[in-house]
Amino acid sequence: MRTRRLGEHGPEVSAIGLGAMNISGFYGPATEEQAFALFDAARELGIDHLDTSNAYGMGHSEEVIGRYLADRGPVFRLATKAGIRRDPATGARSFDNSAEHLREALDQSLARLGVERVDLFYVHRREAGRPIEEVTETLASFVQAGKIGAFGFSEIAPTSLRRAASVHPVAAVQSEYSLGVRAPELGLVQACETLGTALVAFCPVGRGLLTDTPPDRTRAAASAFLKENPRFVEPNLSANLTATDRFRAVAADMGLPAASLAIAWLLRSSAQVIPIPGTRDASHLAELAKGATxxxxxxxxxxxxQTLPVGWAHGDRYNEAQWQGPERYC
Incomplete structure (x- = not known):
């Protein structure tokens, strides 16, 4: 497995990581046994960067990882996130980047993971009313306290990244980036390259659209997220499946699974990019990892x-409710 650096001064990690949102049931049921088998497969493939969040299953993903690490030892570079509050009664989300909340959330994550330190700690969603410079100072204090190795932000604009980096180096920015979501090329990729910040790309295979087994109507309807997402409702879903059929054909002509080709394209697009695909299936993980070769x-x-030109996708990447939190910058 090739490696890439997690920030200009950070550790080298596998060129692709593994996102652990799927093991919390986001796209369907997942057992702890499946999760353990997936983590074992990741290690066998040379993947050593594991990404989670306290928001994935309200801490469930972190708890499963914690039990795995208790059994297997410190075998992954760990990243987790905080900054999203959810009302337990209504499920409504809000964002809190205060020092008090982030400190409490980090301590709770460390306890669930069973570790004293994580390699990377993200602000999951920016609290718009709080200066990012203040938040950066809070995160820098966690580094100084030895609780985190480095920090980053998820779904922020290039201008926000530059403001944060003026206070302290930012190791990583996490953003959706794939052949279906090219917005990061309008400033974020360039800012990361200039600042030495890793661009950690989630959903690098377009939530399944860029694979050989894309979600059909039945699978999309069974997912609480996909059934509300503009790209997976009709008529957009059928149009997107037709468009990506051409990509699957190109991959087949190259002798590759479509997911491998999607990952390879991302890695070739910029040396700053580290894809973190998510899956519950070890065989699919092997296809994803093959992209790094x-x-x-x-x-x-x-x-x-030419096969999937910029703007090919039908429908926005989020609906209005899903757009709450990510910073739009273009």
Whole structure:
């Protein structure tokens, strides 16, 4: 497995990581036995970067990882996130980046994970009314206290990244980035390259659209998230499946699973990018990891982008409720 650096001064990690949202039931039921088998498979593939959040299953993902680590030992570079509050009665979300909340949330995450320190701690969603410089100072204090190795932000704008980096180096920014979501190329990729910040790309295979087994109507309807997401409701879903059929054909001609080609394209797009695909299936994880072994030529990149040109996707990547929290910058 190739490696990439998690921030200019951070550790080297596997060129792709593993997102652990799926083990919390976000896209369907997942057992702890499945999660343990998935983590074992990741280790066998050379994946050592595991990404979670206190929001994934209200701490469930962290608890499962904690039990795995208690059994297997410190085998992953860990990243987790905080900053989202959820009303237990209504499920309504709000964002809190106060020092008090982040400190309490971090301590709770460390307890669930069973560790004294995580390698990377993100603000999951920015609290718009609180200066990001203040939040950055809070995060820097966690580094100084030895509770985290480095910090980052999820779904922020390039301008916010530059403001934060003026206070303290920011190791990583997490953002959705794939052949279906090219917005990071309008400033975020460039800012990360300038600042030495890793761009940790979630949903790198387009929530399944860029795989050989994309979600059909039945699978999309069974997911609380996908059934409300504009790209997975009709007529957009059928149009997106037709569009990505061309990509699957290109991948097949190259002798690759579609997911491998999608990952390879991302890794070739910028040296700052570290994809963190999520899955519950070890065989699919192997397809994703294979993307880190593929060397694409300039001609390959051109063919891929002719097949799925910028703007090919039908429907927004989020509906209005799902857009609450991410910073729009273009």
């Amino acid at each position: 593929v060397e694409l030529s300039a001609e390959d990149m051109s063919l891929i982008e």
